[in-house]
Structures are given as structure tokens and as C-alpha cells.
Amino acid sequence: MHHTPRASFIKNEKAMMHIRPPQSPPDVSLRLPLSKSIANRLLLMNYLAGEVPEQLQPGSDDYLLMQKMIFQLGHKKDDSVFDAGDAGTVFRFMAALLANTDGKHLLTGSQRMQQRPCAPLVDALRVLGAEIKYTGRQGFPPLMIEGKRLSGGQVDVDASVSSQFVSALMLVAPEMENGIEIHLKGGVVSPSYIELTAGLMVRRGARVLMNLPVIKVNKGSYRVSETSEEGDWSAAAFWMQMVALMPDSSIHIGGLKPESLQGDRVAVDIFRKLGVDSHFDNDVLILTHSGNPVPFLEYDFNSCPDLLPAVAVACAGLGTGARFTGLSTLHIKESDRIQAVISGLLKLGYRAVSPFAGRLEILRGQNPVKGGVVSAFGDHRIAMAFAMLALKTGSVILDAPSVVAKSYPGFWDDLRKAGFILTGG
Numbered sequence: 001m002h003h004t005p006r007a008s009f010i011k012n013e014k015a016m017m018h019i020r021p022p023q024s025p026p027d028v029s030l031r032l033p034l035s036k037s038i039a040n041r042l043l044l045m046n047y048l049a050g051e052v053p054e055q056l057q058p059g060s061d062d063y064l065l066m067q068k069m070i071f072q073l074g075h076k077k078d079d080s081v082f083d084a085g086d087a088g089t090v091f092r093f094m095a096a097l098l099a100n101t102d103g104k105h106l107l108t109g110s111q112r113m114q115q116r117p118c119a120p121l122v123d124a125l126r127v128l129g130a131e132i133k134y135t136g137r138q139g140f141p142p143l144m145i146e147g148k149r150l151s152g153g154q155v156d157v158d159a160s161v162s163s164q165f166v167s168a169l170m171l172v173a174p175e176m177e178n179g180i181e182i183h184l185k186g187g188v189v190s191p192s193y194i195e196l197t198a199g200l201m202v203r204r205g206a207r208v209l210m211n212l213p214v215i216k217v218n219k220g221s222y223r224v225s226e227t228s229e230e231g232d233w234s235a236a237a238f239w240m241q242m243v244a245l246m247p248d249s250s251i252h253i254g255g256l257k258p259e260s261l262q263g264d265r266v267a268v269d270i271f272r273k274l275g276v277d278s279h280f281d282n283d284v285l286i287l288t289h290s291g292n293p294v295p296f297l298e299y300d301f302n303s304c305p306d307l308l309p310a311v312a313v314a315c316a317g318l319g320t321g322a323r324f325t326g327l328s329t330l331h332i333k334e335s336d337r338i339q340a341v342i343s344g345l346l347k348l349g350y351r352a353v354s355p356f357a358g359r360l361e362i363l364r365g366q367n368p369v370k371g372g373v374v375s376a377f378g379d380h381r382i383a384m385a386f387a388m389l390a391l392k393t394g395s396v397i398l399d400a401p402s403v404v405a406k407s408y409p410g411f412w413d414d415l416r417k418a419g420f421i422l423t424g425g
Contacts, residue, residue: 022419108142152176160186173217192263231255302326
């Protein structure tokens with residue numbers, strides 16, 4: 001049965017964007033937004049090292065939100081309400097930080113955030129001595145936190161819901177008197193993000209021992225560092241998608257690092273199978289269309305679930321059949337991403353199904369619909385993935401284009417640079 005994905009919507013959002021493809025293959029140079037995964041972790045570590053931002057720096061909505069929360073915490077005088085909006089990373093990182101910070105804090109979020117579970121993190125923090133109460137539905141935001149310095153120790157964490165629960169605990173662990181020893185239970189989702197957290201912590205002076213399913217972090221301190229200037233590999237995937245769908249196209253992307261700790265750098269390997277050649281020339285990633293996509297793609301996204309929308313929509317546009325697994329976390333993202341992908345593809349004349357939870361199949365045989373109206377369901381990655389499908393359908397009409405600001409505020413400007421014709425929005 002087809003379900004409508006749950007999502008929070010921007011109220012009274014009437015702006016629709018009409019997207020038409022370039023008239024000739026683009027050859028364009030772009031610079032992607034900073035990796036919010038890295039930047040938000042560094043903001044928290046810098047705060048624990050004693051740096052409170054004096055002014056906010058521009059960036060994606062999630063990065064701005066993390067800055068505002070850190071700024072608010074560093075300057076607050078009374079009990080405060082911390083609103084994480086739609087940003088799951090920000091909510092989870094701040095839950096751990098506030099639990100370990102003296103004072104009474106109410107941590108909340110959007111309507112969609114209040115549908116996203118946080119019990120594994122709350123349970124773990126309580127074991128470590130935190131005082132946290134649910135003010136609404138048990139197991140979900142908002143949280144009333146009586147913050148105090150946590151002693152640390154050993155804790156079991158259900159890592160099958162979100163790796164961010166684990167990263168949140170790791171990031172504040174050097175502040176705990178006894179450090180922390182985390183035992184991961186259940187299947188570990190998005191382990192590359194746990195590795196990213198550990199790598200960034202070590203670079204900034206923390207002592208971390210990873211021997212999964214056990215992670216040890218010793219008491220210690222961080223060194224202040226410059227916020228990341230590294231581009232976002234997750235955002236690069238949409239340009240790989242574009243090159244896959246358009247013969248003779250070429251994109252030059254600045255700001256990425258081939259030796260990046262970001263797990264989504266595997267997009268290079270996935271899109272190679274879909275006809276995209278990638279190579280670095282100094283610090284510029286050059287994407288070119290090679291053609292020759294595989295007729296069928298099977299992939300486990302457990303370590304890189306954020307890549308699913310770009311890859312799935314690319315496969316549909318190419319006529320490549322696909323079977324994707326490792327998607328257990330996607331129903332609790334900004335939207336239910338599996339159902340959001342299926343919904344958009346059906347609207348545009350493609351065929352996709354989810355035979356059971358955590359799996360998505362792209363079926364061959366399609367009848368592309370020009371000018372179909374697609375809902376992003378309030379989800380930045382869904383919006384960007386379906387914008388690129390205009391290359392195959394001739395045009396796509398997308399609701400609520402402003403959602404891309406969550407991770408890639410300049411996306412529509414970059415699409416125009418690549419020759420796309422955008423009206424409305």
C-alpha cells in the first residue's frame with residue numbers, strides 16, 4: 001500500500017518552482033556549501049574548548065541553528081528554551097551538551113521533530129546521571145533537562161535508530177569526570193558518521209579508542225580550531241546525479257577533499273556505476289559523463305543513507321533497475337524519505353516500490369510525465385534530487401523550494417549557473 005510521507009510543512013507556502021533543463025550540456029565551476037556534519041561538530045567542540053561565538057557566520061540553516069544554540073548557551077542568564085526546529089543533528093548534540101551544562105533547559109523542535117524518537121539518547125544520558133523529563137509523548141521531544149556535570153562511566157546505547165545518539169555522547173564525553181565507555185547494541189546505522197566524530201575529536205586533542213561495538217573516550221579537553229572549510233560530499237551527489245542524467249555535461253567542484261572523513265565521499269564509487277567519471281585536479285573535483293550505466297544496481301546504504309534520494313532518482317531517470325537496502329533510518333528523517341521518493345517518482349511516470357520496511361526498489365519501464373507537480377515533503381534532499389529529474393521529463397514543478405536552505409542555500413543559484421531555467425519560487 002502507498003503511504004503519504006509524514007512531514008512538517010512550511011505553513012502557507014504557496015510558492016512553486018518550475019524547473020526546466022539546460023538547452024545545452026553545462027560545463028560549469030561550483031563551490032559547494034560547507035559540510036554541516038563537520039561544521040556542527042566543530043562548533044560544539046570549540047564551545048567546550050572555551051570559545052563562544054560573538055557573531056553568527058552565514059551558512060546552511062542547520063549550521064546557523066547550531067551557531068545560534070551555542071551562542072544562546074554561552075550568553076544565557078536565565079532558564080532558556082532551545083528550539084532546534086527541524087534539525088535532528090542539532091537537537092541530539094544539544095541534548096547531550098545541555099544535560100552536561102548547569103541550569104534548567106527546555107529543548108524542543110518543530111512538529112516533525114516531535115515525531116522523531118530520542119529515547120535511546122535520553123536513556124543513555126540518564127544512565128550517566130542526567131536528569132531529563134519528557135514534557136509530551138514519552139520517547140519524543142520536547143525535553144526538560146536539569147543540567148549538571150555528568151560523571152560518565154559505562155553505558156549501553158541502541159545504535160540502530162541514529163548514529164547521532166552515539167556521536168552526541170562522544171562529543172561531550174571528555175568533559176565527564178570518568179570519561180565514557182559506550183557499548184553499541186543492535187545494528188549500527190551510519191557507522192561512517194561515528195568514525196567522522198572520532199576522527200575530528202582526535203584531531204582536536206581528545207583521546208578516543210574505537211573497537212566497535214565498544215567506544216572509549218577519556219576525560220580531557222579540546223583545542224579550539226578553525227571551523228571547517230571543507231565542502232559537503234552529500235551535496236556533491238546531486239551534481240553527480242545531474243552529470244549521470246545529461247550526456248556531454250561536465251562539472252568542476254571546489255572545496256572537497258579526497259581524503260575526507262565524510263562517509264558520503266562513496267558517492268564517487270556509486271555514481272561511477274551510473275556513468276559518472278570523477279577525478280581530482282589539485283583541489284577541484286571534475287565530474288564528466290561517461291555513459292554506460294549498469295542495467296541494475298544493488299546497494300546497501302547503511303553507511304550513507306543521505307545519498308539515497310540522489311541515487312534512487314538517478315536510477316529511475318536512467319532506466320536502471322535497482323534494489324536498495326540499509327534504509328531503516330529514512331522514515332525518521334525530515335520526511336519519510338523512502339515514501340517521498342516513491343511518491344515523486346510515481347507523479348513523474350516512474351515506477352518504484354518498498355516491498356517491506358528498509359528497502360526500496362526502482363523498477364524498469366517508465367513513461368515520464370512532463371511538468372508533474374512533486375512535493376518535497378519539507379525535505380531538502382528530496383527537493384534537490386527531483387529538481388535534477390527535469391533533465392529527463394523536460395520539466396518538473398516543485399513545491400516549497402525554500403527547503404533546500406537546510407543544507408544548501410545556494411542550490412537554486414548554482415542550478416541557474418548550470419543553465420537550468422527556473423521560474424517561480
